[in-house]
Amino acid sequence: MYATKCNIPYEELKKDAYSFLEEMEQKTVNQDNHFTEEDIEDALRAYKESYITFPRKDIERITGLSIPANKRNYQKQVYHLEEIRAIRDIRCRREGRDWRQGNGRKEKKDVVFEWRVKNQLGTKAQCIRDTKLDKKTVYKWREYAGNKIRNLGRYEKYSDIPLSHKKYIYRQMQDRYIFDDMTEEEKKDMRRIDFIHEILKLLDMRSYKIAKGIYWSRQRKKKAVLEKISKKT
Structure with missing residues (x-):
């Protein structure tokens, strides 16, 4: 989650995470609960844009780690950043490097x-x-x-999208909203809307509003059918 917040590339995050494998395994006390690569892969699933606003205090509660809020020593931000940049420049001159190189800044x-x-x-x-x-x-x-x-759209119609691809997208949706403060029913709705949205993107229709419209329209029709069946029985 913090890698997402700090715009750290996924590959860098993955490399760092795997570097802790041996250290974390050495902390194992219960022999039925070893730290494995599967644990790392589970953690990497939180590298999603939907978690970028996940509160710091909730992350502390879940992980048991203390994450103090950023402090600026009671200075205005402009003065705080001025000092930070000065320290950065001094260190870079000392090390003979340019801080701009490899900082991952996007064009x-x-x-x-x-x-x-x-x-x-x-x-x-x-x-x-x-x-x-x-x-x-x-x-x-x-x-x-x-x-x-x-130019991102790759398919002309829904039936052109391979079933395996649809299933893959559907599985990806199951990892979303795990930690969000919503009911299970609300989470289910959001995951299904997200699934429709991802499918629409493959059809070059990039609108979350349309995805929500399609989903709730289907829900209304489904409800009407169930009510009709109920009346008949």
Whole structure:
């Protein structure tokens, strides 16, 4: 979850997680509860965008780890960041390296593209506000992002999508909302809506609103059929 919050690449997270395998296994007390690669893979399932807003206090409760809130020594953010950057520059000069190398910063066109993927109906003004990019930059890459999104669709119709692919997506949905504060019925609804949304994306229809509409329309029809059967019986 924190790797997602901090924009750490999945491969880097996976490498770090596996590096703890031996250390964690050495902590084993109960011989029926060894720490294995399967435990690591289970943990890696939390690397999802839906967990990016998962509260710090809840993570502390689940893991039993203390995660203190970030402090700025009672300074305004601008002064705090000024000191942090100064320390960074001093260390880099001492080590003879450039902090910009390998920091994983995304190109601005990719930032615009990712925002558009998540906000199909969003406006230019919203994109500028959310990404903090310059107006000219957003306008420059908006059409590029739109064209790239349109080229992502791989299937013409639902029946073209392989059953194995549908099953894979469905299994992926089961890991969502595990820790969210919702009833099991609400979680089930959200997972099914997400499944429809992922299928729609394969059909080049990238709208969560449409996915929700399809799901609730089906639920209403299903309810009507059940009520009809109930009356007959």
